[in-house]
Amino acid sequence: MKALEIKNLTIDYGKGAVLRDFSLEVAAGCAMQIQGPSGCGKSTLLHAICGLIPSPIQAEISGEILLFGRPVGQLSVAERAQKIGIVFQNPETQLFCDTVEDEIAFGLENICMPVEQMGARIAEMLALVGLEEFRHSSPKELSGGQKQRLVLAAVLALDPQILLLDEALSQLDEGGKMAMLRHLEALAGQGKTILAVDHDELGGKLWEKILEIS
């Protein structure tokens, strides 16, 4: 089964179509990179896949977006959050808790993970993104790259089937980015589907699919 199917997608914010008659099929376990000049509609595409258009993001939209065969608009908040995880472009507007730990716990609490399991899950995620020593710090005190890693950890903690990354690694240092890419490749190897917007060509054998939007 295809993880994601987009058929004849057209999106218009009212100033002419940003995406026009756009179609795409992505198999489960595929890691795909999306490239294109600034303002070409990369973020718009990811938002549409999440079902955030036409509400709360207002735009005219036509065409079909299917996640594992089901229209995204028909999914409940719970189903959608289970299927998709997205790291938005701006880390500042995705962090709102008092501590790093709380930030990761937030999603786990929402899906009603038992409290006994939560501590271990949080520790695992912090280790993954290398933020163990900041567990009790405020997210506000983190650097840009650390904030990005924290958002990533918070989203990965929910173990989504499809992972959307909107320039989510842009402020990471070279080593950190490489380590993260290797982890993402491992996730794809386990059957997760990944769509990543990134300016650099992502190396590695799994990132063979590059989608150019113009």
Next chain:
Amino acid sequence: MKKPDPRVIFALVFATSTFAILIRENLAQMAGLFALVLACAALLRVPLKQLFGRLKRLLQILLFVAILRSFFTPSGLVLLAAWGLPLLTTGGLSMGILVALRLLVFIVGASIFTIYPTRALIQAMVQLRLPYEIAYMVSIGIRFVPQMAQELRDSLIALQLRGIVIEELKLKKRISLYSYLLLPTIVGGLRHAKELAMSMEMRAFRAKPSRTSFFSLKLSSKDVILLILIAVAAIAGGFIL
């Protein structure tokens, strides 16, 4: 000193605010209530100096309103008169001061919450059986206010760096400058709020009617004693009124 459970403060602020509304004429009672709230805030190490520094403008306005009120509700001894009209009377002045103190009871009471992290306050509301969505929305909404104030200050500083001295501008120009800066701040704030809401929802916020909580509050025996004290004081206060 360990801070009391935030629910104790909810009880305290609820009780004192209720009395602030109930006390209508007795200045001594209102002054006593204010002294009580102030003492609690000081005990809990609320940065009062900072609070009153920030409230300087408001305090000036309150004083002005107190005098104005005194002017419109003359009673008691005349302290100051002009052309036979009583301007300042003891009755009017005490009424004005009472109104000002009432507002200060609310403000100082609410300021006690600032000693707690947001998460603790949210949890207190949730454990007081408030729906968690509302608890989150309220606390995030409250946090936006200082954030937007900061943004406004930043843009004012940016203007000053460009050599514009705001104090020297004519009032009319100053007002238009403020509104000119306020609009992008509000628009930016709204966009920020919308992105935040999207991020929360994509992380399964409101996916289920209830949620588990990694963090939880427990009333210590000291908290229970404090709660009983507040209840007893409130009942005693009720008899005095």
